[in-house]
Amino acid sequence: MYYSATPSKTLPKFRRHQPGLPRVPITLTALRALVPANTRITATTALAIAGKQADALVGLHAARDGSRLPISESLITGIRRLRVIDTDQRLPGSHAWNTTTRQFNIELAKTEAPERRFALTHEFKHILDYGRTAQLYADSSIMSAAELSELAADFFAANFLVPTQWLTAAWNVGTRTTKELARLFLVSEHVIRDRLEQTGLASGDGSPSSNTNGTELSSPTPK
Numbered sequence: 001m002y003y004s005a006t007p008s009k010t011l012p013k014f015r016r017h018q019p020g021l022p023r024v025p026i027t028l029t030a031l032r033a034l035v036p037a038n039t040r041i042t043a044t045t046a047l048a049i050a051g052k053q054a055d056a057l058v059g060l061h062a063a064r065d066g067s068r069l070p071i072s073e074s075l076i077t078g079i080r081r082l083r084v085i086d087t088d089q090r091l092p093g094s095h096a097w098n099t100t101t102r103q104f105n106i107e108l109a110k111t112e113a114p115e116r117r118f119a120l121t122h123e124f125k126h127i128l129d130y131g132r133t134a135q136l137y138a139d140s141s142i143m144s145a146a147e148l149s150e151l152a153a154d155f156f157a158a159n160f161l162v163p164t165q166w167l168t169a170a171w172n173v174g175t176r177t178t179k180e181l182a183r184l185f186l187v188s189e190h191v192i193r194d195r196l197e198q199t200g201l202a203s204g205d206g207s208p209s210s211n212t213n214g215t216e217l218s219s220p221t222p223k
């Protein structure tokens with residue numbers, strides 16, 4: 001993951017609450033605006049911000065596609081200034097700013113859809129964080145900035161691809177095995193297990209549980 005230049009052009013902001021629009025344009029700028037300026041950000045808040053950014057994208061999905069699942073990654077791939085490239089690389093995903101095309105390239109290994117969707121979304125979060133990692137991941141009390149950045153990217157991807165409200169809805173109508181849920185949301189069973197744990201819906205093995213006490217980092221709350 002590297003950058004060779006800084007993108008400078010500001011894109012128009014999207015408007016979130018416009019029900020009925022067939023297509024809702026989104027921009028990196030609007031999602032980045034969810035990071036509070038000039039504030040010291042704790043690790044917990046950094047993850048909460050990742051969750052808010054994921055929620056904003058899910059809101060756009062709802063405006064465009066209603067409650068249809070799985071969540072379409074076209075919300076991300078349709079963003080101007082992003083280009084997705086298939087490669088033979090071993091890494092699931094990587095990204096770079098291309099000075100010639102003035103686009104972010106997201107390079108993805110040829111993997112199955114669940115892994116590909118997760119890698120795409122994970123890399124997209126790194127692009128959202130571009131230029132802000134020093135502010136977002138300065139809290140080294142729990143882990144290093146690099147580790148926290150990776151955790152936030154995973155958290156963003158999981159929350160975007162498996163939104164809490166729809167995971168809960170699926171759970172409540174009896175879709176409870178990790179296999180069924182993974183198929184419904186088109187993610188790996190590993191992601192489903194994490195989300196069930198984060199949301200307190202299950203202990204993580206697909207069985208109902210009264211345990212809602214995730215670790216602080218798996219259930220962040222804004223402070």
Ligand SMILES: [Zn+2]
Pocket residue numbers: 122123126149150153
């Ligand atoms: Zn990463």
